[in-house]
Amino acid sequence: MNVPLLEVERVSKSFDGFRALTEVSLSVAEGAFHALVGPNGAGKSTLFNLICGRYAPDAGRVAFRGRDLTRLPTHRIIHQGIGISFQRAIPFPSMTVLENTVLAVLALDGKTRRPWRRLHEHRDAVRRAEEILAWVGIERRRHQPAFELPQGELKRVDIAIALAGKPRLLLLDEPLAALSRIERAHLVGFLPGLLRQLGVTLLFTEHDTEAVMRLADSITVLHRGQVLAEGAPDYIRSHSAVAEAFLGREP
């Protein structure tokens, strides 16, 4: 029996009387690439933020590797083995790409508390950060300040930062939003291979239907805060009510 890596059990969340999520359950198996789709306002972002620890659910539970995460703040959740890249990828614009990544590597070991040795003198962390930047294909930009980078490269830096924490599960909120067609193709091209190689499970939200079908091996469709359907891409494609909700039209 395989215990799912991430389990969301019957979570509900309301904002000022508006029910954003109603008893949503979701389970992500180890090694899966799981997509969370649905039209605007379906509750994708709410669910994402709930798993990240930015919101606490009104009811229900989130468990990771059998451990309850429900009330943990974001910064504690990271140390459980979850990496996060938010929708608007603006890492730390005042720092170089390398400094961004080194900081994330040091944060994993709690070494950001050190107020004495220079950041750049933490050789092991610098080496590891350079390695991660090479994975996402951005090492030649490492000495550039992050604010100078175009969106697509920023996104890659943000994913490098998320991977610096050696996650078992990577959470990406609309990774392709705001990227150009070429940048999208690039990300969809290198990400699956990299994650498989690292053994990282992926849970992501996305609007781009075509990319979802290419990336995901299982899909959960949300509609008006509830799970409409769940299954493999082929199943979801054949499900007509889903297809309509997916495209954002009323069924």
Place this chain on the structure above:
Amino acid sequence: MKQLPTFVFVVLLVLPWLLPAYAVQVAIQALVLAGFAMSFNFLFQNTGLLSFGHAAFFGAGAYTAALLMSKAGWGYLAALPVALAASALVALVIGFLSVRLTKIYFTMLTLAFAQMLWAVAHRWYNFTGGDNGITGVRPAGILGTAHGLYYLSLACLVAVSLVLSLVSRSPAGYTLRAVRDNPARVAAIGVSSFEYVLAAFVLSGMLSGLSGFLQLAWQRSAFPDLLFWTTSAQVIIASILGGSGRFYGPVVGAAVLVSAQAVVQSHTQYWPLALGLVLLALVLFFPAGVAGLFSRAERRREEESERAAA
């Protein structure tokens, strides 16, 4: 340009032997304000939090030493550790209650706390002497002389800038700027920003207390105006005047501010008017401060030499 701080330091080492007695007093004031403004700007530059209550820590340092010397007969230097601890403690309490707030709320709350301390010092005649202050506190021996105090202040300024530059370049310093840049992302690399910002606040407050401690020796008395909001405003002005985006900006600003005040006040009593005009011109024409002017000139030189090379 890299050797500039070292060059300035050497000039500062010989300066008191070249200046008349009055100018040495002005120079001490500039050194004290420079250290104070650096401590303030460390917090402002790295975390983006604009404190309008740094007088609280400055005053806490001065009053702690003054009370220990006048009431318990302590020596000046012996009171230093306690003065630093008192400033750090005041910063810990105020910081704990205010660093979670952002922008204008943080600014207003720090102002409110400092004004509360001022009110206490102003009214509590039995303990602080109220608006009569604590007078006749003078360090014994060489520190009671102008030259002695000058070198002590210079040593403190060097120590403050070494500590702050060390912290700024460390992982902890980067974390502070990360919190300023993008607090949500900081949580998502597994760091809780509160403790870092609070630690920076306490460090900034403690080093401000060091400046207050030096100020006490300069004026040989402690009055409630050390805790008044105008004292907090002074470091903000010095930092903006010199360029708060640069590490040594506040030092330049403090030097300009104190010398300008000395010159203007020897001719007219309208110093606040002159200050207002200078600030107006500065904000309108040189938003990066006086230190910004230097780097602008430097960049132009570089561009010209590049053009010459091409």
